[in-house]
Amino acid sequence: MGILDRLNPMQREAASTIEGPLLILAGAGSGKTRTLTHRIAYMIHEQGVNPWNILAITFTNKAAGEMRERVDDLVGGGAEAVWVMTFHATCVRILRRYIDLLGGYDTNFSIYDTDDQKTVMKAVMKKLNIDPKQYKERTLLSAISHAKDDLISVQEYERSTFGDFTKAVIARAYREYQETLKRSNAVDFDDIICLTVELFQKHPEVLESYQNRFRYIHVDEYQDTNLAQFKLISLLADRYRNLCVVGDDDQSIYKFRGANIRNILDFEQHYPEAKVIKLEQNYRSTQFILDAANAVIHNNYARKDKALWTDRGEGEKIRFMQCDNAYEEAEYIVDDIRSKVRNGGNYNQFAVLYRTNAQARLIEERLVLKGIPYNVVGGTNFYSRAEVKDIIAYLKTVENGQDEVALRRIINVPKRSIGAASIGKIEDYAEIRDYTLFQAMQYASEIPGLGKAAARIEGFVNLIRVLRAGLEDLGVSGTIRKIIDSIDYEEYLQDTYDEDADDRIENVEELYNKAVAYEESAEEPSLHEFLEQVALVSDLDNVDNGDGRVLLMTLHSAKGLEFPNVYLAGMEDGLFPSYMSISSGDQEELEEERRLAYVGITRAMDHLTLTAAKMRMQHGETQFNAVSRFVKEIPTELLDGYLPARKSRDDYDSSERFGGYESSYGRGFGEAPERKAAVAKPRAFGRRGSAPETVKPFIAQGVSALGAAGITKGVAGGGAPDYAVGDRVRHVKFGAGTVTALVSEPRDYKVTVDFDAHGPKVMYASFAKLVKL
DNA sequence: CTCCTTTGTCTTTTT
DNA sequence: GACAAAGGAG
Secondary structure, three states: HHHHOOHHHHHHHHHOOOOOOOEEEEEOOOHHHHHHHHHHHHHHHHHOOOHEEEEEEEEOOHHHHHHHHHOOOOOOOOOOHHHEHHHHHHHHHHHHHHHHHHHOOOOOEEOOOOHHHHHHHHHHHHHHHOOEEEEOHHHHHHHHHHHHOOOOOOHHHHHHHOOOOHHHHHHHHHHHHHHHHHHHEEEEHHHHHHHHHHHHOOOHHHHHHHHHHHHEEEEEEHHHOOOHHHHHHHHHHHHOOEEEEEHHHHHOOOOHHHHOOOHHHEEEOOOOOOEEEEEEEEOOOHHHHHHHHHHOOOOOOOOOOOEEEOOOOOOOOEEEEEEEHHHHHHHHHHHHHHHHOOOOHHHHEEEEEEHHHHHHHHHHHHHHHOOOOEEEEOOHHHHHHHHHHHHOOOOOHHHOOOOHHHHOOOOOOOOOOOOOHHHHHHHHHHHHHOOOHHHOOHHHHHHHOOOOOOHHHHHHHHHHHHHHHHHHHHHHHHHHHHHHOOOHHHHHHHHHOOHHHHHHHHHHHHHHHHHHHHHEEEEEEEOHHHHHHHHHHHHHHHHHOOOEEEEEHHHHHOOOEEEEEEEOOOOOOEEEEEHHHHOOOOHHHHHHHHHHHHHHHEEEEEEEEEEEEEEEOOOOOEEEEEEHHHOOOOOOOEEEOOOOOOOOOHHHHHHHHOOOOHHHHHOOOOOOOOOOHHHOOOOOOOOOOOOOOOOOHHHHHHHHHHHHHOOOOHHHHHHOOOOOOOEEEEOOOOEEEEEEEEEEEOOOOEEEEEEOOOEEEEEEHHOOEEEEO
């Protein structure tokens, strides 16, 4: 009878548990979206929950769109009232109503993307006299971003600096950056979340209204939430505590963006009454593919133990191919795809995944050569193209005159001969009168020293005024058209770019088309909503493989997708795992890479091919990379094709850890690796021969990493286990048993115990905490 | 103010 | 190898 009949028992239990906190640990391909959508349908249809009271939060628009569609299908009428949205869209919606309560912001705020943030930071550094050679804007921005992810305010950050000079610099930059954004009535991506948290904390009445509205909350991809998002969710869920989170700690791959894997690992601590349900049946891949994925991920520590299984049968072995260079790798992959399609297949059943976007190029070239249709997912965002950003900046200036980043971008584009000197004079004037830049520009004729520039500035101000006046009649698309015409933008593009002017003009037209499409679909079209979509939607969201094309994308973009045939290209130490993660000596970074490998492997339904190149151009120089350690972590019996030399734990020495770089500075180095030397010279640094500062900490950390590698057992579980095969041991949960096998693995000892009451179990020594009897 | 050459950087990137 | 930013010359 019910909606839940089509679910397996565990899925059904998860879907029917609607009261109280619930953690669904959903392995790759275990039907997580299906479970969530059925849960929502069950609530509405069989438990009489008002759709209005349900919130489902995702990370990507794509995931939100998919869920929206499936909920609509299952629920039918009334489903529109369910909020299915991304974190950012949810928060923007809340801020558009209430941000003015925080003071200093107005509800027509701009949203700054990464480029805009850089622009702001550059200005901040200039203003504060921060030496750009000593501090990169990227570093400062990422420090600020991480502070915001952790809900650390400017004041708190300032208090925590103590004698730390670098932190003090960051604190100054943080304060000025935040003040600049506020002056511009703008928020960045991180602000969207943490200002909402701030709003809830400072205005309990607002929080309460949303708590009452969202009685049932779902969070997808919970493993990727950061502290701010966690706080947001826990505030919202605090009243009714009906919080359902879904995730897979093994697929947490966004630590570098502030995701905190502890949120999912510690869910039961935060919510002691929580119910935990594991979905371990995989409906996607063959057993061999799952075995390989399980074997790789088992080398990680920080994870909840689980084992994916399938009833799909063993399937085919995983293929491994090491080519001489990256060209041959591309050739191998493309030829393989072509021959498989000739034997009856469709190009849309194939995906090539890689670690870095730069790897796409060679494969693309080969695909073009063979006339195979393909799509590259990601790479450069449509909205980050200069010509698109120009028009967007005009629109932002029309919407929000305080937006300085937008204003400065267009003030002299196309060239109006308003240069740095004139802008400086306007700035001074604005400072004295406490005006915004745009306000000051309206008094150009009064500003001393502008001379002829004053008239040109007035012309510009007038243009914006006219655009504002016409907005209501013309709408968004009409205003875009008017901008293009008034500034002769297409002519400007033609003059400025000789090579690709036509492409750029096309992009501008595409933006116009998007605006038209937006106006057709929106209930109540507005400029700020259009700008919001532009800021929050990426072209990743439009990935569609209905038209028979091979898909190329990074491993990160591939999360959540599945393909019958998957190629993982560039399986090399130094590329994947990345050079950074190896050289940092930080185990956590390496574990994140390993999770990425896990994500990659589990994208494959039937056929998985791993490829590597012995020699590859990276950053303009030839690198000789060793086969990725992740390939070596896959049991030999699952691999087909050329098999790399197997490595035992003890071979994970320095030359291996920083593997593959030997050839860059002379052969024979790897034969009898002198440990210190191997650590100190992992790689021939940039061609200009300068050893960057990173080398020093690198050496220090490298040595400690080496130390850690050398005494893995110690790190793993406080030394080698004190029991051996044949010994009797006791386990907290399973009771007494006999040790039947003890295998030393890179990170830990794998111990098999035949328990008296529960039969044989395989476990990792550091987790099992077995006591010798 | 603008154009051209030199210099430095370079993982991933849901929003 | 590719691209952006800074610095110097016109």
